[in-house]
Amino acid sequence: MAEKEPLEPLAGAERDWDDLTPAIDDNDEAVAQRATADRLLRARRVESGLDSSEPTAISMGSPATRNAPVTGVSETPVDSMPLPEVRELLDESVAVAGEGSAPTLNSAADETEQSAPVAAVAATEAEERASARELAVEDRPRWLKLRQFLMGMAVPVLTLALAVRVVASSAFLWFAYHRPGFPADTYGMNTEERMRLGSYGLDYILNFAPASYLGALRNEKNVTWFLPSEVEHMTDVKVVMLITMTLAMILGLVAWMSSRTLKERAAGAVRRSLFAGSWATLALMAALGTLAFVGWERFFENFHHVFFPQGNWQFHASDTLIRLYPPQFWVDAGIAVALITLAITLLIMMLTWPTKLRKAREEKVAADRLELRRKLSSSVL
Incomplete structure (x- = not known):
């Protein structure tokens, strides 16, 4: 050979x-x-x-x-x-x-x-x-713009969902009933009984219990506290709440999955998305707050027309739902949602503000990544 x-x-x-x-x-x-x-x-x-x-x-x-x-x-x-x-x-x-x-x-x-x-x-x-x-x-994040959009959208959705969840709790109900100036029940229900029944109502809209969870509650005269129409409306509220919370969690999961790998491959993309989302949240809250301030009654009615088009959300002053959750309760709840959302949004904005230090870090990561790509690809370019 x-x-x-x-x-x-x-x-x-x-x-x-x-x-x-x-x-x-x-x-x-x-x-x-x-x-x-x-x-x-x-x-x-x-x-x-x-x-x-x-x-x-x-x-x-x-x-x-x-x-x-x-x-x-x-x-x-x-x-x-x-x-x-x-x-x-x-x-x-x-x-x-x-x-x-x-x-x-x-x-x-x-x-x-x-x-x-x-x-x-x-x-x-x-x-x-x-x-x-x-x-x-070929190192380029796929669907970068779409992923940034999803992360930005997750900020107002998750922030509002968290604020609503905090308000729809026995803790806020206790605060509302015990704050000075909150109207007492004109039909003689004491605060302790109010707390018991009101907590049942808030728990019902967030759990998977059947309608009997509310419909079976009776007073000392063996009369049901809630009318069938009241239970039906609370069931509609339950459906809206569960769907809303589920969609918010799904969007949060998608946003989290979209943020994976972007820290190394797209320096600053996550921060910019969250920063833009915080501004979007402020704009949304400003718009809703203006509408509520200009005409609360109309805003409240339009809200119910959008989410409860079947029209079973109006009751008499003597009905249990109105006695437990009078108009002042919804005013307090709206203010609490706005304040909680504002606090969370400002915190996110503070943590993602484009300071010189953060921008310098992102530019260094991007420069190092670019140099690494140049070295690795120099023999095939």
């Missing part, structure tokens, strides 16, 4: 190694860059649905294995040769070792056998480097 001519190195391989040297040398800066590359490429693999349990994005191997030449064939490092030629050498070496014949190259049989695993390792690492460079070149 004639001696094989030395193979020419892959075009640009030396330049590739020069560019990648800072990312693979064994020093502190290289370790930090390799860790950054691992995080970046893991984020890319997670978004692509690939397994990211092991940080295999930049696996360069040890200096001894990544530059080990194939003995007697060429002085060219195996990992800088084209992958088909590496596989050809590997197959050839395995065939020679299997036949047990004398070596036809300039090496002994044992050296030929030792070169086979080295070539296999080099081939695997070459594939990993090629995959890493390809991911770096």
Whole structure:
């Protein structure tokens, strides 16, 4: 078998190694860059649905294995040769070792056998480097604008949902009944009985209990506290509340999933989305607050027309729902929802305000990511 001519190195391989040297040398800066590359490429693999349990994005191997030449064939490092030629050498070496014949190259049989695993390792690492460079070149978050929009929309929805949930509680009911100036029941119901029945009503609209949860409540004269029409309306309120809360939680989950991987791959995207969402919340609250201030009665009626178009939400002053939740209760509830929403929104705005420090950090992350992509993709651009 004639001696094989030395193979020419892959075009640009030396330049590739020069560019990648800072990312693979064994020093502190290289370790930090390799860790950054691992995080970046893991984020890319997670978004692509690939397994990211092991940080295999930049696996360069040890200096001894990544530059080990194939003995007697060429002085060219195996990992800088084209992958088909590496596989050809590997197959050839395995065939020679299997036949047990004398070596036809300039090496002994044992050296030929030792070169086979080295070539296999080099081939695997070459594939990993090629995959890493390809991911770096194509590294762009998918549907970034849509994901930012969903995160921004989640702010007003979740903020309002949380505020409504706080108000629809026995704690707020106790506060309303005990605050100075809250109207007493004109039909003689004391505060303790009011708290008991009022808590039943608020619990009912947030649980999965049947209508008998309210319909079976009776007074000392064995008369039901709630009329069938009142129970029917509270059931409608329950449906609206459960659907609203469920949709809010789904939107929050979608927003959280949309934010994954963006910290590494789109510096500042999450912060800007939350900041924009806080401004949207303030604008929404300003609009609703203006409408409520200009005409509370009309605002209250239009609200019920939108969510309860069946029209079963009007009752007499002697009905239990009006005695438990008089008009002043809804005024207090509206003010409490507005204040809670405003407090949460201002907190989010404060935590996401584009200060110089935050912008500098984001610019540094973006610059490091861009430089890493340039180094990894320099050999294929």
